[in-house]
Amino acid sequence: MNEFDAYSSRSALSTGLAGRCPRCGQGRLFDGFLATAPRCETCGLDYSFIDSGDGPAVFVIFIVGIVVVAAAFFVEFTWRPAYWVHIVLWGPAILLLSLGLLRPLKGLMIAVQYRRKAAEHRSGG
Numbered sequence: 001m002n003e004f005d006a007y008s009s010r011s012a013l014s015t016g017l018a019g020r021c022p023r024c025g026q027g028r029l030f031d032g033f034l035a036t037a038p039r040c041e042t043c044g045l046d047y048s049f050i051d052s053g054d055g056p057a058v059f060v061i062f063i064v065g066i067v068v069v070a071a072a073f074f075v076e077f078t079w080r081p082a083y084w085v086h087i088v089l090w091g092p093a094i095l096l097l098s099l100g101l102l103r104p105l106k107g108l109m110i111a112v113q114y115r116r117k118a119a120e121h122r123s124g125g
């Protein structure tokens, strides 16, 4: 059994978004808000392969940017509120969406990375 043998029946999407171990789908991936644990507490998978870098932050910027700009246009053209309403709405919205998405997206990228390494291992590469 190699450490990149994937044996979870759960998809990378569900384990990643839930912040679970990409191999067994049980153990916690995170030890803190964004810091990853050293290894899986359930199956012992060594998390040292993880190198997500700035990838999750880039996706968060794209997603939050599109969602907030679209919502701001909708509110402006539907109700034409005072400008302070936009500040009160979108300031906290940007903060909450960004913080809320960062961890699930980091988990997702790690899970996809694990699956790719598992596939490389099986093909001998």
Ligand SMILES: [Zn+2]
Pocket (backbone or CB within 6 Å): 021, 022, 023, 024, 025, 026, 027, 040, 041, 042, 043, 044, 045
């Ligand atoms: Zn595990």
